[in-house]
Amino acid sequence: MKFKEYLKLTEARDPKLEYADKKVKGAIDRVTVALTGNVSGKFTKLSKEYAKLKKATEALAAKTSVLNAKIKDEALALYDAQDEIYTRVVDTVSMTITISKKTETITTKTDYDKIIAGLLELVPELTEQVNDLIKANTSVKVSERSPSLRVDVKEALEFSEIKAFAKKIYSSVKSWAKSYDKRFNKLESLLDTL
DSSP states (O other): OOHHHHHHHHOOSOTTSEEEEEEETTEEEEEEEEOOHHHHHHHHHHHHHHHHHHHHHHHHHHHHHHHHHHHHHHHHTTSOGGGGGSOEEEEOSSOEEEEOOOOOOOOOOOOHHHHHHHHHHHOGGGHHHHHHHHHHTOOOOOOOOOOOOOOOOOOOOOHHHHHHHHHHHHHHHHHHHHHHHHHHHHHHHHHHHO
8 A cells, every 4th residue: 555545544634625514413414525726627627527428428328219219110110010929030240139029017016014004903902913023023224335426517617618718819829920920021031132
């Protein structure tokens, strides 16, 4: 382990940053850090990269969905309606398309709370015994969960974008000025020869 990594493990909050604790029911529930300057810039770059990737992923998902529908329609057109009870395969040189057979999904759901309530209405003297059984057979499992991530990208004109635009204008003006200087120098040299 490098010393830098060790410091990250042993350090608490960065004293240069402002932290705000939010309490819920008397206990700290959320800690917010407000970033500025270079530290904020690093996260701004990450958020832009995230937004770009999210947009590309959504566009890809939409295009994939449209293409899948088109492929499915084209493949189904090759079969009769009576073939829907079979798995249908279209085999080409470049790909194999498989369309599953038509199936039904049966889902059974039992509402045990209503069953217990119904039993308790039938035999009121069993209420205490049923509650004891519920307590005896109820277990609580606590498991750790990885922290979730939610990124909200704020759409605003950033200083870095303004700076990039200003650099672009500066380079255009500089390029124009150099070409102007070259033309002026040629004219001046022509005048000197006369």
